[in-house]
Amino acid sequence: MKIAILLANMGGPDSLEAVEPYLLEIFKDPDIIDIPLPEFVRLPLVRFLAKKRAPESREIYQKLGGKTPLLEITQAQAQALKQLLNEKNDQRFEIFPAMRYWHPFMEEVWQKVTEEGFDKIVVLSMYPFFSTTTSGSVINEARRLMQKYNTPREKVLIIDRFGDHPKFIESMAEQLRQNLPQKGTDGEAHVLFSAHSIPMKRIHSGDPYFDEIKQAMDLMRRKFPQGSVKFHLSFQSKLGPIRWLSPATPEKIEELALQGVKRLFVFPLGFVADNSETIFEIGMLYRDLALEKGIESYVRIEALNTQPLFMEALSQIVLERLTADQVGQKETKQN
Ligand SMILES: C=CC1=C(C)c2cc3[nH]c(cc4nc(cc5[nH]c(cc1n2)c(C)c5CCC(=O)O)C(CCC(=O)O)=C4C)c(C)c3C=C
Numbered sequence: 166m167k168i169a170i171l172l173a174n175m176g177g178p179d180s181l182e183a184v185e186p187y188l189l190e191i192f193k194d195p196d197i198i199d200i201p202l203p204e205f206v207r208l209p210l211v212r213f214l215a216k217k218r219a220p221e222s223r224e225i226y227q228k229l230g231g232k233t234p235l236l237e238i239t240q241a242q243a244q245a246l247k248q249l250l251n252e253k254n255d256q257r258f259e260i261f262p263a264m265r266y267w268h269p270f271m272e273e274v275w276q277k278v279t280e281e282g283f284d285k286i287v288v289l290s291m292y293p294f295f296s297t298t299t300s301g302s303v304i305n306e307a308r309r310l311m312q313k314y315n316t317p318r319e320k321v322l323i324i325d326r327f328g329d330h331p332k333f334i335e336s337m338a339e340q341l342r343q344n345l346p347q348k349g350t351d352g353e354a355h356v357l358f359s360a361h362s363i364p365m366k367r368i369h370s371g372d373p374y375f376d377e378i379k380q381a382m383d384l385m386r387r388k389f390p391q392g393s394v395k396f397h398l399s400f401q402s403k404l405g406p407i408r409w410l411s412p413a414t415p416e417k418i419e420e421l422a423l424q425g426v427k428r429l430f431v432f433p434l435g436f437v438a439d440n441s442e443t444i445f446e447i448g449m450l451y452r453d454l455a456l457e458k459g460i461e462s463y464v465r466i467e468a469l470n471t472q473p474l475f476m477e478a479l480s481q482i483v484l485e486r487l488t489a490d491q492v493g494q495k496e497t498k499q500n
């Protein structure tokens with residue numbers, strides 16, 4: 166059996182010229198901006214928003230060398246996952262980065278795997294915690310592509326979250342352990358888990374994102390001796406004037422500084438690959454703020470990227486879900 170796995174993520178600009186059209190792709194998505202307006206009003210509005218955001222966004226990508234590192238990291242993840250899956254199984258796996266808002270777009274990849282005649286298409290949403298703004302959007306795009314390319318339903322498996330999987334939790338705990346000082350060097354370690362924020366109205370409409378994040382934090386807390394690590398949670402990258410999940414990461418950093426915290430480790434919760442929001446926001450913007458507010462040592466913990474435990478977790482998640490899917494399909498045929 167030939168199985169294609171699509172690693173679905175946001176994507177990001179591959180040049181400074183691509184920034185504005187990339188932003189337009191994001192803002193055009195009704196799963197990101199859910200303003201119920203007729204298309205002839207909505208389109209000029211989102212064009213205006215993309216144009217307005219573009220200069221600030223371009224400055225950020227300029228600081229990262231003119232493009233996002235997200236695609237290269239996803240390509241490395243694809244390679245590592247392919248090796249793991251193909252060395253242990255009879256099926257042949259091919260792994261493809263498939264981006265929602267820039268090249269390689271999900272549609273480009275879908276067309277390719279359709280032409281190449283794969284027996285199964287697994288869409289693995291690279292957002293561990295489900296939100297309508299991320300995995301929800303990936304699901305909607307996959308459904309649109311299934312229709313457009315006449316892909317039979319039973320050929321497609323969508324994995325829309327994995328944030329409570331024990332191996333994933335262990336990979337995050339390991340990432341943290343590797344960054345914390347060795348026992349006995351200093352007192353309590355303060356770790357700020359910074360997750361991407363989403364608008365509060367999503368939470369009020371039933372988006373499980375916040376609950377899933379809290380659950381993962383609880384599972385991770387159990388991996389450390391009581392009192393050895395102080396866990397804090399905050400939300401970053403808010404845009405626009407409406408209410409988003411809080412506390413915002415910069416406010417939380419100020420609060421911790423005021424409480425006298427001198428050493429802070431910042432963990433990018435829910436980002437599985439480094440990108441502008443981890444490297445620039447956590448690594449530069451919030452670092453400057455922390456040092457200005459009196460924090461003496463500030464460590465940005467890298468996203469999981471190709472960490473071996475994380476790669477094993479992904480491989481196990483895919484295999485478990487494929488098995489469950491096969492069992493489910495057999496049962497449906499029998500009934
Ligand atoms: C990890 C989870 C993410 C959630 C939840 C999320 C929601 C969300 N994002 C925007 C707007 C933008 N996001 C942008 C980039 C971006 N966002 C995530 C992750 C989540 N977004 C990633 C991994 C990236 C890629 C960064 C890169 O390196 O390219 C951007 C563009 C960058 C910028 O100008 O800041 C925008 C805009 C909204 C509105 C939203 C929820 C409603």
Ligand SMILES: [Fe+2]
Nearest residue numbers: 175361402442
């Ligand atoms: Fe985002």
